[in-house]
Amino acid sequence: MSRSTPNSRLVIRNVSVFDGLSDTATDARDVLIEGDRIAAVSQSPIGDAPGTDTVEIDGGGRFLMPGLTDAHVHLMGNANSYLDFVMGATGLLVANTLAEAKRMLYRGFTSVRDMGGDTAPLKTVIDRGDFEGPRIFPSQAMISQTSGHGDFAFVYETPYAFGGGPSRTDSIGFTRTVDGVERVLTAVREQLRKGASQIKLTIGGGAASMYDPLYTLQFTPDEMRAAVNAAEDYGTYVATHVYTVPGIRRAIEAGVRSIEHGHLADESTVALIGEKGIWLSMQPFAEDDHHYPDPDRAEKNRQICHGTEDVYSWAKKYGVKVAFGTDLLLEPQSAARQSVMAARMGEFYSNAESLRMLTSGNAELFEMAGDRNPYGAARLGVVAPDAWADVLLVDGNPLDDLSVLSDPDTNLKLIIKGGQIFKNTL
Known part of the structure; x- marks a missing residue:
């Protein structure tokens, strides 16, 4: 278990990304988190930033999705x-x-x-x-x-x-x-x-x-x-x-x-x-x-x-x-x-429909609070630049088998909220 601060620069390498909106997940990507936001989702390797400490996590090809x-x-x-x-x-x-x-x-x-x-x-x-x-x-x-x-x-x-x-x-x-x-x-x-x-x-x-x-x-x-x-x-x-x-x-x-x-x-x-x-x-x-x-x-x-x-x-x-x-x-x-x-x-529902509902779909309802939305400064429920850095790394592919979500102790390898690492068992 480790905790990063929201001010860290964090790169999660080699992950298959479900963005919360699509029917499928991408092939291997790097995801860059800066502070409490997602900064980039890149098909090319994300490099270092001179003068800035970077935490790197090798996702090992696992499934990365919104919280x-x-x-x-x-x-x-x-x-x-x-x-x-x-x-x-x-x-x-x-x-x-x-x-x-x-x-x-x-x-x-x-x-x-x-x-x-x-x-x-x-x-x-x-x-x-x-x-x-x-x-x-x-x-x-x-x-x-x-x-x-x-x-x-x-x-x-x-x-x-x-x-x-x-x-x-x-x-x-x-x-x-x-x-x-x-x-x-x-x-x-x-x-x-x-x-x-x-x-x-x-x-x-x-x-x-x-x-x-x-x-x-x-x-x-x-x-x-x-x-x-x-x-x-x-x-x-x-x-x-x-x-x-x-x-x-x-x-x-x-x-x-x-x-x-x-x-x-x-x-x-x-x-x-x-x-x-x-x-x-x-x-x-x-x-x-x-x-x-x-x-x-x-x-x-x-x-x-x-x-x-x-x-x-x-x-x-x-x-x-x-x-x-x-x-x-x-x-x-x-x-x-x-x-x-x-x-x-x-x-x-299909697994893709279910995952969208569990991520970006619910977030759309939450955002109906308008000016009462306490987290309206960024998007929830998606893996995209400028969204809140709330992501999970899953051992298994919920698009193929949604039941992997039923055992979070075993299958959730990484839990990040607001750029902060709360669980990391890799």
């Missing part, structure tokens, strides 16, 4: 169990989250969009170099109505509107439970004040939540439009947790620009998503990705997973912009399935 991305993570939720949330000390929650951020980077995920949790402070210390982890596009607290998908209050607790206090998950910034246009506006603006790059609303039922069947519609059209307007006033957008046709169509009418999940959509609704140019940020769920001992939640999970294959098929048919995400939550022991789920995309 992986995940469009739907919950770093805090991924790192902590339900009992951690309701009984653990706040310091433990934060420490667990920092530890998971490091593990996520070492799985090769160099940029993620966090869809619920107080991760802007985490982003700050990672970007500062104090801790290891991916680039983070934080949504801050996921905003829910009372008795909605993000309401983790106990039944006996009094709601805000009746004079009650915050639930445990509200108090630590994982959720924000509000009702009515005025409070929705305040909640959106609060997350923007705390550093959100985009806004997350939960507008339908889910498997992990306690009170809401999948069929429920959450937040009125007026509440949703208020959130959309407040986000647009800050140059960004709203993404919504929702599975069902009525919920998706209500979100589209309100101006939402990213549908999170959507597994219970029908063909005409998927076609509408494509027609409107809205993103479908979906997850290749299988039933064993989550474990619900409660029969009702297990049944909801089964229904969600059952819709996965059809929705991907329709999305391809209608040219929908699809992002890859994982949405692993409240089961820290399952966090490493992130890599397995990335490789699983090959069951629904």
